[in-house]
Amino acid sequence: MGTDPGSAAVAVADMLREGRFADVEELFAPSLWDVVPEGALRAGWESQFPVLGPVVTIGNPVSEPAEGDLVRVSVPVTCERGGLTVEVSVDGDGKLHDLVLAPPAAPWAPPRYASPRKFTEHEVTVGSGALAVPGTMTVPRRRGPHPGVVLLTAGPFDRDLTTGPNKPFKDLAWGLASRGVAVLRFDKVNHVHAKVAAEPGFTMVDEYVPHAVAAVRLLQRQPGVDPERVFVLGHSGGGKAAPRVAAAEESVAGLVILAGDTVPLPRAILRVARYLAELDAGPAMDAAVESFARQAALVEDPGLSAATPAAELLFGLPASYWLDLRDYDPVATAARLEKPMLILQGGRDYQVTVADDLVRWQAGLAHRPDVVIRVHESDDHLFFAGSGASTPADYVSPQHVDPAVVADIASWLAPRHWGRVPRIRYTRTR
Numbered sequence: 001m002g003t004d005p006g007s008a009a010v011a012v013a014d015m016l017r018e019g020r021f022a023d024v025e026e027l028f029a030p031s032l033w034d035v036v037p038e039g040a041l042r043a044g045w046e047s048q049f050p051v052l053g054p055v056v057t058i059g060n061p062v063s064e065p066a067e068g069d070l071v072r073v074s075v076p077v078t079c080e081r082g083g084l085t086v087e088v089s090v091d092g093d094g095k096l097h098d099l100v101l102a103p104p105a106a107p108w109a110p111p112r113y114a115s116p117r118k119f120t121e122h123e124v125t126v127g128s129g130a131l132a133v134p135g136t137m138t139v140p141r142r143r144g145p146h147p148g149v150v151l152l153t154a155g156p157f158d159r160d161l162t163t164g165p166n167k168p169f170k171d172l173a174w175g176l177a178s179r180g181v182a183v184l185r186f187d188k189v190n191h192v193h194a195k196v197a198a199e200p201g202f203t204m205v206d207e208y209v210p211h212a213v214a215a216v217r218l219l220q221r222q223p224g225v226d227p228e229r230v231f232v233l234g235h236s237g238g239g240k241a242a243p244r245v246a247a248a249e250e251s252v253a254g255l256v257i258l259a260g261d262t263v264p265l266p267r268a269i270l271r272v273a274r275y276l277a278e279l280d281a282g283p284a285m286d287a288a289v290e291s292f293a294r295q296a297a298l299v300e301d302p303g304l305s306a307a308t309p310a311a312e313l314l315f316g317l318p319a320s321y322w323l324d325l326r327d328y329d330p331v332a333t334a335a336r337l338e339k340p341m342l343i344l345q346g347g348r349d350y351q352v353t354v355a356d357d358l359v360r361w362q363a364g365l366a367h368r369p370d371v372v373i374r375v376h377e378s379d380d381h382l383f384f385a386g387s388g389a390s391t392p393a394d395y396v397s398p399q400h401v402d403p404a405v406v407a408d409i410a411s412w413l414a415p416r417h418w419g420r421v422p423r424i425r426y427t428r429t430r
Contacts, residue, residue, distance in 0.1 A: 005090040006061035009073035012096065013086045016045050017055045017077075029095040031198060033311065036099075039287030044101055047280050051393065053080030070097055098194075108160075108167045111400035113407075114174035118142070126186040127214045131193055135159055135186030135215065137222060138177040144224035147231065147413045148182040149256065150215040152208060152245070154237030156190040156197070161235065161382075164396040168382045172233070175406035181413050184219045186211065197317060198310060203324035208241040213249045220251065229253050231413065236261060236352060236381065243333040254340040256409055259352040259381055262331055262360035266296035266322070268352075269314060275350050279391055331364035340370040342412045344405060346379030348390040372412060376402055 008027075015024045021042045028036070059076035066072040066089050075086040089098035110116065119140050126135045136159055140146050151169050153161045160167035173183040189211055190197040196206070212232060220227035231254050234242035239260025246252040261268055273292045277285040295314045298304065299322045308319040334341065343365075345358045352358075354375060365371045376383065380390040384399040 005063050005071035005073050008090050008094045008096075009061045009063075009075045009086065009088045010058060012088055012099070013058045013075045013077055016086065017058065021045070024096075024099075027094065027096045028099075029091065029097045030311075031195070031316070032096055032098065033316075039284050039291060041099070043280075043282075043284040043288045046282070046284055048084055048101060049079065050280075052082045052084065055079055072098075074102075102164065108165065108170065109398070110174055111171050111403070113178065113403045114171070115178040116174070119174070119177035124184070124186075124218060126184075126218060127189075127211045131189055131196065131210075133187045133189055133192045133211060135184060136173070137219070138173045138183045138185075139222060139224060140177050140180050140182060142180065144182075145226035145229075146180055146182045146224055147229040147253075148184065148219045148222065148225040149176065149231045149233045149409075149413065150212060150219055151183065151185040152212055152232060152234040152238030152241060153188060154235060154239075156188050156194065158187045158191055159185040163382060165398045166382065166384075166395065166400075168235075168384075168401050171401040172406065172409070175401065175403070176410055176413075179406070179410035181410055182219065182222060182225045184215050184222075186215055197321075200306070200318050201320045202318050203321055204241060204328065205244070205324065207321075208238070209245055209248050212241075212245040216245075216249055216252055227251070229413075231256060233258065233409070235259060237265075239352075240330045243330050243337060244328065246337050246339055247333055252339065255334070255337075255342070256412070257334075257341065257343045257361070258383065258405075259345055259349055260330065260343065260357070260361070261352045262357045264300070265325060266299040266314060268356075270296045271356070272351055276392070331360050334361075335364050335368065341365070341368075341372070342409065343371065343373045344383070344408060345373075345375045346381060346383055347375050347377035348379060348386065348388075349381040350390050351381040374408060376405060378402075379405065 012024055025041060055077055057078045061073045061075045063071050063073045070089045070091055072089050077084050077086055085102045087100040087102050088096050091097060119138055121136055121138045124135045124137050126133050153169060161169040169185050173185055176183050190207060216230055219225055220230050232242050232245050232252050233256035235258040239257040242255045242257055246255055270292050273289045277289050299313055304319055306319050310316050310318040343361050345354055347354060362373060378385045379402050380386060380394055383401045383405045385402045386394060
């Protein structure tokens with residue numbers, strides 16, 4: 001295969017259509033081998049077609065520069081009942097550093113609860129030096145001082161938590177700013193600087209704390225923002241990390257935790273893999289679960305050391321990451337903070353669950369009079385409302401964050417709450 005990025009990407013799409021998964025895997029750069037479990041490529045590709053039907057055509061590639069010498073290429077694939085996009089990052093030798101099967105690009109439209117005339121947005125830089133990242137400041141137009149909130153996402157996501165055609169963090173930013181809350185969101189360091197996550201010594205602290213603290217301080221300096229009322233809002237892994245950020249930055253006024261996971265991550269990953277395998281049973285999914293189980297066992301092995309190769313561990317993250325997580329308890333850290341908290345959970349969430357994760361927040365914070373806990377029964381992991389069992393397919397149709405969630409957060413952040421101490425509440429909404 002030639003090294004022209006567009007031709008390379010189209011060839012990859014052709015190989016996938018023909019079921020030549022081993023040929024595609026031979027093109028993987030070491031960094032991609034580290035994060036793709038055995039059998040996952042086949043499982044991911046074959047899981048698309050019960051809904052989409054067979055491939056009909058492969059379209060023309062669209063290329064754009066990426067990090068370093070990489071080129072990002074998107075190839076549209078049309079099927080009988082829909083389509084998807086094969087997205088790859090290619091180097092000058094034709095090696096693949098990333099491969100994503102994404103829904104066709106669709107324009108994001110504002111949710112009904114967002115009123116763009118009520119706020120302004122401008123770009124900012126979060127952090128400094130080689131690992132600085134871009135972000136967006138969303139500020140209400142009306143006179144302040146306003147409460148402010150910094151958004152933290154899980155995984156190597158962009159500032160909008162872009163998932164298929166959806167942008168849940170943009171929903172939150174626009175919805176909250178329409179209600180008088182200033183919001184700062186930014187691209188994760190391992191989204192902008194992907195190689196940092198593979199470096200020896202990398203931990204959750206490196207993943208979250210420096211940029212979150214820089215973002216808090218930047219938002220505190222924003223005209224119209226009350227520097228004493230700047231909060232941190234974390235979703236999923238960002239919710240797990242939020243207490244750690246507040247412990248590192250005393251000026252954080254409080255926490256909003258959305259679907260914050262509390263189960264040790266290797267066990268949660270294996271639980272999710274098994275759930276997905278039940279939805280789409282078959283040899284490929286069984287192989288993927290076995291691969292995750294093997295990697296999770298290594299991560300939890302008491303003999304894990306800094307010398308254990310990252311390639312043998314979950315997501316190709318170095319042993320330092322997993323060793324650090326062993327010593328971090330998000331609930332215990334939150335319990336030691338003298339800061340108010342709002343904890344929200346989706347009742348249909350299969351990634352972070354009421355039964356496994358939320359119950360630990362409840363048990364650990366039951367003694368705290370300034371904690372509000374609420375379950376939105378119809379919401380999934382991204383706080384999209386729906387019905388029935390949640391599946392990954394729910395994320396690929398255009399949706400918006402549940403307006404009740406935006407209202408909960410905005411109401412809790414409102415100035416009238418300060419100066420009084422709310423009793424702990426655990427409620428469910430439908």
